[in-house]
Amino acid sequence: MSWKIWSLKKSPWVFHVNTGACNNCDIEIVNLLTPKFDVERFGIKLVGSPRHADALLVTGVVTRQAAPRLQEVYRQTSKPCVVFAIGACACDKGIFHNGYHVVGPVDKIIKEIDPNAIIAYVPGCPPKPEAMISGVVKALSTL
């Protein structure tokens, strides 16, 4: 295992992108930083700029307005990076399936600009913080 991958696993900094979530998934993400789960133990840190991030936590169906922004944020992220689709909406449109404003699940939008993107799915409505931690662990162990 090269030093790059090893250090990436030990300190994944995440950036949170909301592309039209109902805000419940976001609350669960913030839960991860609270004393009960405290993901800083594993070096996971929430950062304020996609340029510092190693993982994008995308929540929500991608709306028509949000799609180009999501692609732009993905382009601005310094590679290597992992995309996490958090919640049923982000994985497969969830309850907004036939909405007029929905253009697609997260993976489709990201793959439009980078077919080789690494995408991890954490289903649930909203997913439990435990499920998110387990998703992060599984995604990083495939690197």
Add this chain to the structure above:
Amino acid sequence: MTEVLQNLFWILIFPGFLFTACFGLIACWIVRKVSALVQWRVGPPFYQPFVDVIKLMGKEILVPQQAQRTVFLTAPLVGLAGLLLLSTMLWRITIEPTVPFVGDVIVAIYLMALPSLALILGSSASASPHAAVGTSREMKLVMSYELPLVMAFIVVIIKSGGQLSLATLAQQTPALSISGMLAFLVSLLCIQAKLGFVPFDIAEAETELGSGVLMEYSGALLAVWKLIQAMMLVAMPLFLVIMFLGGFGTSGMSLVWGICKYVLILVLMILIKNTNPRVRIDQAMKFFWIYCGIVLAVAILLATIGDCYGINWL
């Protein structure tokens, strides 16, 4: 030839880069760990800041399209160079008090300003609106804390009878007098602002500005900034120890004592950091210029009176 090698060794390895960076990253861990404990969390393992820097070294460097490339890319190196000189100077004076030259206090004060100036240059070259707001805040912050900081050092210089060399200043402990104590407290707050810690993290303001001044930096350049921040965490408290608390010994008890002084300043900063909300830029300016200014005017007056009549405790 050997002298050149010796100097290189000093700058790059022992008291300079390698040593200060490792020391600084451990100090960074202490800051994060103590903050976590204050918030009832567990906090990161001790190697976390090292891994962060290593990881950033391996990431892609993105340069914004409209950025002024040369300035954007060289600014972190300028800041690092200034800080490297400052920390080498401070450690050398601590280890070997015979080497300094007269007036090194003034050089040190100039070098202390260099990382902030490099930060302003680098972020304003990045052509990002968030970074622009951060830059203007950082500039105002620098203007507001530099004056009280220099005034606080003037108190120390008056108390020592006009000495301008760090080695002689390190022999005294002005913090044991009233004016020295006031100056010490004010300079502690100025250092807080210099390090960009809450309540003076106005320029980085994660919640409003992304990461403000550092927003556009990625990969190895960001790693350099992280190293600069870590090294500042060593150099600035060390400077305060030398100026106010009687310096850092190198043997036996005085070494332990020196480390205690350093840790005292670090813990005070962490506690201020964790018990205060962020202030607005106008509040910070008012705080530094008016309140700290008045306190320091009193301190200078007391120090002058004490110096004239030979009263040491004033």
